[in-house]
C-alpha cells in the first residue's frame with residue numbers, strides 16, 4: 001500500500017520532511033535560476049503574501065506543496081520550496097544580538113560531549129547556557145539532548161463547564177486554578193532527563209529567543225528548554241536556594257556573555273565534579289582574564305583546551321596553548337629574533353624575555369604555576385604546527401574535585 005503524506009504524518013506522530021507543507025510551517029524559498037537568492041518565510045498563513053523584488057508569492061500557493069516543488073511569483077519567477085534546516089533557520093531569522101553561528105555551535109555541542117541516551121542511567125543532564133541571546137546555540141543544544149526526553153503530554157481538550165457549578169470539570173479541587181493539563185505538564189517537566197536552563201539578563205532578548213526556539217518546526221525542540229531572565233550568577237544563587245542545597249547540579253555549562261570571568265566562581269559552585277564548562281570570548285585576552293581569575297581565586301576549574309574558532313572553512317577549532325606558568329630560571333635572551341606569541345605577565349618580568357623563553361623551549365624552562373606563586377605568566381599562542389586563521393575563542397574547562405587538585 002502506498003502511503004500518502006497525511007497518514008504518514010499521523011503514523012510518525014509528527015508532521016515532517018516528506019509531507020506536504022501545511023499552515024504554520026516555515027519554509028525556505030530559493031529562486032530557481034539564482035540559488036543565492038533565498039527567502040525564509042514567516043509561518044505559512046493562507047491570508048498572507050510575500051513581496052519580493054521578483055514579484056509576490058502567496059502563502060496559499062506554498063501550502064500543499066512538497067519539498068523541492070516550484071511556486072511562481074506574480075512576476076513569473078520560479079522559486080523552489082525547501083524544508084529549512086536548523087542552520088539556515090538560526091542564520092536567517094531576525095536577530096537582535098549576534099548569535100553563535102552553526103559551524104561553531106556544532107563544535108561547541110560536540111565539545112560538551114552530550115549523551116542523551118545515557119541520561120537515564122548516568123543521571124539527569126542539566127545544562128546552563130548564559131546568555132541566551134538569539135537562541136541559536138539553545139536550539140543546537142536542545143536538538144542534541146532531545147532523545148533523552150519523552151514526548152510532552154498533549155493538552156487535554158478544553159473542559160466543558162460543569163453542569164452544576166459551572167466550574168471546568170478538570171480544575172483542581174483545591175481551588176488553586178491548576179488544571180489536570182497543568183499538573184501533567186508540571187509532572188512531565190520534572191521527569192525530563194535532560195534540560196537546558198538558558199538565562200539572559202535582557203527580557204527583550206529572552207522573549208525573542210523563546211520565539212525563535214518555538215518557531216523551529218512547530219516547537220520540536222522547545223520543551224527541553226527553560227528560559228530565565230536575570231543575571232547568570234544571580235540565577236545560580238537563587239537556584240541553590242530554591243533547591244535548598246549547596247550541592248552542584250549542573251553537568252554542563254556554556255557562557256557567552258560579557259565579563260565571563262565574573263561568573264566563573266558561581267558556575268564552578270553549581271558544576272558537578274568533572275562537569276564541562278565552555279566559555280566563548282571574542283578575544284584571547286578575555287580567556288586569559290578567566291584563567292587569571294581562576295588562579296587568583298583558586299576556583300576549582302581546570303583549563304582543558306583553548307580553541308580558536310575557524311572562519312576559513314575549517315572545522316574542529318584551532319588549538320591554542322594557554323597556560324599559567326612559572327619560569328624555572330631567568331630566561332636567556334637571544335637577540336635578533338621576534339615572536340608573534342602573546343604573553344601577559346602577572347609580575348615585573350619583562351614580557352619580551354618571557355616571550356622568547358616560552359617560545360624556545362617550554363618543556364625545559366616552564367612549570368605549571370601554583371595559585372600562591374608570584375610572578376607567574378601566560379603561555380598564550382596557537383599550538384605549534386597549526387594553521388593560523390581568525391575568529392573567536394573557546395575555553396574548555398573541567399570542574400575539579402578539591403581533593404583531585406594537581
Ligand SMILES: C[S@@+](CC[C@H](N)C(=O)[O-])C[C@H]1O[C@@H](n2cnc3c(N)ncnc32)[C@H](O)[C@@H]1O
Nearest residue numbers: 099100131133134135136137200201231232257
Ligand atoms: C552574544 S549574546 C549570546 C548569543 C547566544 N550565544 C546565541 O547563540 O544566540 C550575549 C547575551 O548575553 C546577555 N547577557 C549579558 N550579561 C548577562 C548576564 N550578566 N547574565 C545573563 N545574560 C547576560 C546579553 O543580554 C546577550 O543577549
